[in-house]
Amino acid sequence: METLKAQQKKKTAKTAMKITGAEAIIHCLLAEGVDLIYGYPGGAIMPVYDELYKFQDKLTHILTRHEQGATHAAQGYARVSGKVGVAMATSGPGATNLVTGLADAQIDSTPMVCITGQVPRHLLGSDAFQETDIVGISTPVTKWNYQITKASEIPEIIAKAFYIAKSGRPGPVLIDITKNAQFDELAFTYEKCTGVRSYTPFPKPEMSAIKAAAELINQAKRPYIVWGQGIILGEAEEELKALIEKTGIPAAWTIMGESAIPTSHPLNVGMVGMHGNYGPNVLTNECDLLLAIGMRFDDRVTGSLDTYAKQAKVVHFEIDPAEIDKNVKADVAVLGDAKETLQLLLPLVNTNSHEAWHNEFKAKDKIEFDTVIKNDIHPQKDGLTMGEVIEEINIASKNKAVIVTDVGQHQMIACRYAKFEQTKSNITSGGLGTMGFALPAAIGAKMGAMDREVVAIIGDGGYQMTIQELGVIFQHQVPVKIVVLNNDHLGMVRQWQELFFERRYASTVMVNPDFVKIAEGYHIEANRVSERKDLKQAVQKMIASDKPYFLEVKVEKEDNVFPMIPSGASVSDILLK
Amino acid sequence: MEKKWFTISVYAENNVGLLNRISGIFLKRHINIESLNVSKSEIEHVSKFTIVVNTTEDWTRKIVGQIEKQVEVIKAFYHTDDETIYQESALFKIDSALLFDERQIQNIIKESNSQIVTVSRDFFVLAKTGRRHEIDEMHNALEPYGILQFVRSGRIAVTKEAMPITEILENAIK
Numbered sequence: 001m002e003t004l005k006a007q008q009k010k011k012t013a014k015t016a017m018k019i020t021g022a023e024a025i026i027h028c029l030l031a032e033g034v035d036l037i038y039g040y041p042g043g044a045i046m047p048v049y050d051e052l053y054k055f056q057d058k059l060t061h062i063l064t065r066h067e068q069g070a071t072h073a074a075q076g077y078a079r080v081s082g083k084v085g086v087a088m089a090t091s092g093p094g095a096t097n098l099v100t101g102l103a104d105a106q107i108d109s110t111p112m113v114c115i116t117g118q119v120p121r122h123l124l125g126s127d128a129f130q131e132t133d134i135v136g137i138s139t140p141v142t143k144w145n146y147q148i149t150k151a152s153e154i155p156e157i158i159a160k161a162f163y164i165a166k167s168g169r170p171g172p173v174l175i176d177i178t179k180n181a182q183f184d185e186l187a188f189t190y191e192k193c194t195g196v197r198s199y200t201p202f203p204k205p206e207m208s209a210i211k212a213a214a215e216l217i218n219q220a221k222r223p224y225i226v227w228g229q230g231i232i233l234g235e236a237e238e239e240l241k242a243l244i245e246k247t248g249i250p251a252a253w254t255i256m257g258e259s260a261i262p263t264s265h266p267l268n269v270g271m272v273g274m275h276g277n278y279g280p281n282v283l284t285n286e287c288d289l290l291l292a293i294g295m296r297f298d299d300r301v302t303g304s305l306d307t308y309a310k311q312a313k314v315v316h317f318e319i320d321p322a323e324i325d326k327n328v329k330a331d332v333a334v335l336g337d338a339k340e341t342l343q344l345l346l347p348l349v350n351t352n353s354h355e356a357w358h359n360e361f362k363a364k365d366k367i368e369f370d371t372v373i374k375n376d377i378h379p380q381k382d383g384l385t386m387g388e389v390i391e392e393i394n395i396a397s398k399n400k401a402v403i404v405t406d407v408g409q410h411q412m413i414a415c416r417y418a419k420f421e422q423t424k425s426n427i428t429s430g431g432l433g434t435m436g437f438a439l440p441a442a443i444g445a446k447m448g449a450m451d452r453e454v455v456a457i458i459g460d461g462g463y464q465m466t467i468q469e470l471g472v473i474f475q476h477q478v479p480v481k482i483v484v485l486n487n488d489h490l491g492m493v494r495q496w497q498e499l500f501f502e503r504r505y506a507s508t509v510m511v512n513p514d515f516v517k518i519a520e521g522y523h524i525e526a527n528r529v530s531e532r533k534d535l536k537q538a539v540q541k542m543i544a545s546d547k548p549y550f551l552e553v554k555v556e557k558e559d560n561v562f563p564m565i566p567s568g569a570s571v572s573d574i575l576l577k
Numbered sequence: 578m579e580k581k582w583f584t585i586s587v588y589a590e591n592n593v594g595l596l597n598r599i600s601g602i603f604l605k606r607h608i609n610i611e612s613l614n615v616s617k618s619e620i621e622h623v624s625k626f627t628i629v630v631n632t633t634e635d636w637t638r639k640i641v642g643q644i645e646k647q648v649e650v651i652k653a654f655y656h657t658d659d660e661t662i663y664q665e666s667a668l669f670k671i672d673s674a675l676l677f678d679e680r681q682i683q684n685i686i687k688e689s690n691s692q693i694v695t696v697s698r699d700f701f702v703l704a705k706t707g708r709r710h711e712i713d714e715m716h717n718a719l720e721p722y723g724i725l726q727f728v729r730s731g732r733i734a735v736t737k738e739a740m741p742i743t744e745i746l747e748n749a750i751k
Contacts, residue, residue, distance in 0.1 A: 030590070135594055140601045144648040163646055197749040198590050198651040322642035 018185040020153035021177070025115065027056050031190045035087050036077065036447060038062045038070035040097075041089025043130060045117030047182035062447070062476060063208035064469035067094050069440035071101020072466070075110045076444030080402055080452070082235070084111045084165050085444065091118045092130030095176070095541045096137065100434055103141040104171045107431030108256060108410035109233060111170035113161045114138075120180040121149045134176050143171030151184035155191070156264055168201030169320045170233060178434045205336035205344055212332045213315045216289055221250045222357045224273055224287035224312075226280075226301075229256035229430075230294015230319060230338045237261065237423045239342035240293065244344065248353040250361050252280035254295050255402045255411075256430040261401070269361045273301045274565045275412035278372075279364030281563070282572040284309050286360070293317040294338045297327035298431065301328035306572035316339055337441035371576045372562050377417065383556030384532055386413040386485045392504035393455055393483070394419045396543040401453040402427060402445050406438035406462035409491035411560045414457045436465030442480045443472055453481070453543065460486040460512050467518065473521040481542050482524075482550045484515055487557045495560045519550035530554035578633040583655045584663060584734045585641060587626035588618055588742045590649040596744075599626060599650075608632055612665070614731030617665060620742055623651065629732045653747055656736055663734035667702040667712045667718060668694070670726035676701060679722050681686045689715040 011304040019027070025048050029037070039061060052061050064070040067089040074085030089098055095116040105112045111316040119128040135147045144164045148157055154177070161173040201500075217223055231240050237260045244251045244267040251261065252272045261268045270283065284290065290312040295301070300559035302308045305327055316323070317338055324333040333335035334341050376387030387399050390413060393401065399419040405428040420426060427445050429437040442456035471482060494508040519526035525547060529538045535553070542549045563574045589595055590645040594613065603610050611629040618625035621664050630637060637655050645653040673696065675682050686693065710727060 136597060139594065140605060147593070195749065196648060196744055199648045200749070320646065321637070322646045324642075326639060326642070342681050 001124055005428040006524045017189050017359050020047065020051075020183060020185055022051045022152065022182040024154045024186055024188050025158065025177070026059060027188060028053045028155055028190060029086065030058055030085070031192070032158070032162045033082070033262075034059065036062065037075040037086040037088055038064050038202040038444065039088030040064060040067050040070060040090070041096055042117065044091035044119055045088060045094070045115075045182075046475075047179065048088070048115070048117065048177075050139045051237075058111045060250050061088075062443075062472060064440060065471045066466065067097030068100050068436065069466055069469045069472070071098050071105070071112065071114065072437050073444035073447075073472075074424065075101060075105050075437075075468075076404060076427055076441030077110075077267065077448035078110050078112055078444075079441075080424050081448035082424065083448070084162055086112055086113050086115070088115045088571075089117070090130065091116060091134070092132045093223050095134035096131075097142060098174070100136060102138055102174060104429055104434045104437065105172035106141045106506050108173065109170050109229060111165040112172040113165050114174045116176045117180045117182070118147065118176045121178045122180070124149075124178065134174065136200065141172070142288065143175050146175070147176040147178070149178045151181045151186040154181065155188060156193075158374070159191060159193040160196060160289040160571045163197065164199065167315045167406065174362035179470040182391045187496070202337050203321060203335040205334065207332045207344070209332055210219055210341060210344045211348060213291075213313050213317075213334050214345055216313055216315055216332060217249070217291070217376045218350045219248060220289035220313075221289045223247070223289040223291065223354070223359045224283065225249050225251035225293060226284070226295055226385055227251060227260060227290045228295025230317070230531035231257055231260040233421055234319065234338035234363060235296060236338040236342050237293070238470065239339055239346065241265070241340055242346055243349070246347050246351055248351075248355075248358075249291070250354070250358055254298070254301050254430070255415045257295065257428065259425040260532070262421045263419040265419070270365075271416060272571075273298075274303070275416065275561050275563065277365070278368035278563050278574060278576065279361040281365060281565060281574045283360060285311065285570070285572045289313050290314045291317070292328070292573070293342070294319070294577060296323045299327075300456045301329065303569050307572065311353045326363065368576065371493070376413070376553050379557070383432075383559070384530070384535065384553060386555050387560060388532070389483065389485060389535065389539070389553050390417040390457070391557070392412050392455075392539040393543070394462050396540045397453050397455065401425070401450060401455045404438050404442040404445050404454060404456045406458040407433045407560070408459045408462060409487075409495065409561050410457055410485040438462060439466045439476050440469045440472075442482070443469060445480050446478050446480045455483060457483050457485065459491060460488060460492045460510055460515075463515070470519065470522040470524060474524055477548065479546055479548050481545070481546070483542075483550045484550070485555050486512065486515065486552055487555050487559065488512055489557060491559075494558070498558070498560065500566070515552045516550070524548045524550050526550040526552070528552040528554065580631055580633055582658050583625075583632070583634070583637045584658070584732060585628040585630065585637065585644070585653060585655045585659050586736065587628065587644055587653045588620070588651040588719050588738070588740070589624050589626065589647075590651070591617075591622055591624040592649050595624075595647070596626075599628075602640055603630070606636065606640065608636065608640065609691055612731040616733070618634050618742070620746070623742065627732055627734055634677050634711055647665050652740070652742055654736070654740065657736075660707055661734040661736050662736070663708075663732050664706050665709055665712060665730055665732050666704065666706045667716070667727065667729040669705070669715070669724055671684065671703065671719065671751065672723060672725060673697065673699055673701050675722050682719075682722060685718045689718070691715060
């Protein structure tokens, strides 16, 4: 019936110079500069797939093996490229499978547009086959969402979707399009969206706030910067670098902000948070001025809020007014895009070096090196550590790789020890902590930065949540390097069980398959290392390959990640062992 | 921080789904909406949500921040009871026989400043507009005689201070 209707419409199209909604969707995507989308077809989105077939020379569609993979691939693409990632799925289960990726993109502010098919308008609400209220379901995990039921709405709504996803604090947008709107015709014209009257992407900076911030910076004896992903999303890396170099302020990062300033930069003092560096955590409670730039004081960063930086004045540079005073009260709030506010701030701050203050970081670094890092990177024991694997990847890739991590111990170790020279290089699931993120995200990251080495570092647990995406890597020969750090456990949960649940290892022991054979089943070259003497060469061989490559490293089964701020404890009470 | 009554006023585009988006913000924080009213506002095509909550000012401020962040919300404010002029409306459906059998009913109608909306052989309907406690008092007075049906509206409120929505919209268009 619908096909018949579509054929009839097509006949009239020639005379009326109109196109179908499905074709209009493709033209909208092309007009937004999209050349790559990830997705999975199905009944309610078939008219759009039919157009994708016709436009395949202009728009590449990558068939992921699960819709969740499509969202994470779109996220990986967006995070390395700064562009909007696009994922597509059918109605019902196709749409609900997007929810985890939407939630991940929402909490990590990743620009993404998801397009879902929906049952025809006349069947809405009738519990039709593969009908689900995806607009209702996705509302709490999207920056914006909308259901299109008329073909004529398509151009304006898709233009708005891209504008909203990318502008201000970025985020995911879901557009649900009923099948009748895909078949029906419209007179197509496209205009990019430049504004929505009810939406202010970011507040205009107030000079008075910037002056107040500068005054506090100039007076401070022990100022300290913690930056987050806002620097990367706002492309304010140069501005931040200029600020720290002029003021001499030690600067630490949240894992979402990592790689914005090279690891080797002398003013980059390391990572904050639950498994962050010792100095950056402890000295948070000893600074007299805390400059938080493009970060949102997540509980994994702050530990107990009652004891977080209480001695310090707090200046919060932030694009999203709802973040001000949400977790930590700001003495001065500087609203606006970080690039703009830091540019305005720079001429107002005095040159300084804060040498004695830096020495305190160095002293803490030495303690951490002697008690933790030395054993992680250069272990004396037999079993392989995750840290030494990361170090070998640093060496083999000359610190130039994009590192994509999943969630758990390997993620914390990778964030702690991976070295970066270039921004947008640390792709991880920060806020949501989505196991299964890394493999599909690495596919997207590689396709978004084909000139760069992309190494996915994944635990044996998370790997098996989206392992089917090896099919994409094989089919499209996406030359990502996959490293599974296999401890045959859900390592982070096991660590908590060891420390806080008296070693009752409930459901954290994994009996794993032969990962090498699985990779080989997908015709991906694969290797396994279980002894230290083979590690360096194995990593070098992997990096030297210009094809997809899988490396399993059998690491110590019951290693813990330290330092650690126990959940709910103060940053001052970080444990070194 | 002590819990208080706050009236949240939200000016927003009149779009399907926005109510769900706004109510979800309360749900996410496990805060009950005491009263909700959606109507048109003084500006064409702009809806006004009037939401009453009983919580701390800190939570209210954070919720309003999250509401205002929604793409289709133009502006959200919160006010204490002292800062607003507010009313609720209620309808009482009562057996007509009581009008004649119970003399006290007529006194209640007079004293409560309510209006008789309709009278039929079987029942009559009283409408009362006022503060919540006034409606509660009237309800308590009538209850012993039997109320066939009762319904109360959400709070509606205007603020004592100006709400510069038109200016916000004009600036946005610029």
